[in-house]
Amino acid sequence: SQELEQSPQSLIVQEGKNLTINCTSSKTLYGLYWYKQKYGEGLIFLMMLQKGGEEKSHEKITAKLDEKKQQSSLHITASQPSHAGIYLCGADGRYGGSQGNLIFGKGTKLSVKP
Amino acid sequence: DTGVSQDPRHKITKRGQNVTFRCDPISEHNRLYWYRQTLGQGPEFLTYFQNEAQLEKSRLLSDRFSAERPKGSFSTLEIQRTEQGDSAMYLCASSLEKAQETQYFGPGTRLLVL
Numbered sequence: 001s002q003e004l005e006q007s008p009q010s011l012i013v014q015e016g017k018n019l020t021i022n023c024t025s026s027k028t029l030y031g032l033y034w035y036k037q038k039y040g041e042g043l044i045f046l047m048m049l050q051k052g053g054e055e056k057s058h059e060k061i062t063a064k065l066d067e068k069k070q071q072s073s074l075h076i077t078a079s080q081p082s083h084a085g086i087y088l089c090g091a092d093g094r095y096g097g098s099q100g101n102l103i104f105g106k107g108t109k110l111s112v113k114p
Numbered sequence: 115d116t117g118v119s120q121d122p123r124h125k126i127t128k129r130g131q132n133v134t135f136r137c138d139p140i141s142e143h144n145r146l147y148w149y150r151q152t153l154g155q156g157p158e159f160l161t162y163f164q165n166e167a168q169l170e171k172s173r174l175l176s177d178r179f180s181a182e183r184p185k186g187s188f189s190t191l192e193i194q195r196t197e198q199g200d201s202a203m204y205l206c207a208s209s210l211e212k213a214q215e216t217q218y219f220g221p222g223t224r225l226l227v228l
Contacts, residue, residue, distance in 0.1 A: 004156075033216065042118075042205060043157070043219040088156050101147065101170065102217060104156030 004089055004105035012111045013079050021074045021108045023089035029069045031092040033102060038085045046074075046087075076110075084112045116140060118220035120206050126226045127196055134192045135223045139208030146189050147217060148181055149205040150174065157205050163189060164211060196227045 003026045013019050023032065031050050035043040047056045049065035049072060056063055060077045076083055086109050090102035119138045127133050139146045144165050149157035160179070161171045165186040175181075178196075183189040193200055203224050207217040 035219070040203075040222075040224065042120075042221040043207075045216055045218060048216055090156070101149075101159035101162060101172070102157075103159070106154065106156050 004091055004103060006087075006089060006105035006108050008108060009106070010109040010111075012113060015080060015112050015114050016078055019076050019079055019110070021087050021110070023072045023074070023105055025070045025091055027070070029065065029072070029091050032065055032072045033090040034063050034072070034074055035088045035090060036085045037088060037107070043088060079110075079112045081112045081114055084110055086110070118206055118208050118218055120204075120220040120223050122223055123221060124224050124226075126228065128228050129196060129198060131196055132192065132194045133196060133225065134190055135204055135206075135225075136188060136190050137206030137208075137220060138188045139206070140218060142210070143208035143218075144186065144211050145209045145215070145217075146183055147207040147209070148189070148191050149207065151203040151205055151222070152201075160191075193225075196225075198227050201225055201227045 005024045007022045033048045034046040036046055037043050047058055047063050052067045052069045054065045062075045065072045086107040088104050088107045090104045118140055121136045125133055147162040148160040150160055151157040159172050160175050161181050163183040166183050178194045181191045203222045205219055205222045207219045209215040209217045
């Protein structure tokens, strides 16, 4: 079955610093989704990557999917306290025999110190 | 607000009691998903519907769990004879029918079984 591993598990950065979160898959990714979750709340969709080499940006957050489509990175530039939360990567579950669900990593907890 | 909504947001129950959660998807979305999330983990897939048809169920969905979407709109998830291990955040998501369509999540229902 497909598994997603995120690193680091947690991250504390000073406001204004850049940071990168990684998501590595045990199998080829057909679609890779990045979500953000505040503690005790639902997931907020950030972006979706599909093609090898694809890169998308939203405000100060950039996500890339590597050429081999087994790893994605999420980069935040000039972090702000509003960026704090748990970042989750999710993948199309088709390797698990599913056509519907997403498989998620365990998340990366980001804290931004003012 | 036209996002996914869930009710209740929080539920405390005693072991052995039955509980029911409701999810209202985004109105034009015909796919609806249920996930469960425990502390420090990513969401785990439970089941999904396309319109009123339940197309897939995870091994996590024991006999005590049942989900319905009778008219292809809102869905309910019932847990019978709750156990302490059922304590978790139950998340609902919805999407359009096409492959690799983004899933949009609701705020979740946090269940605590005493």
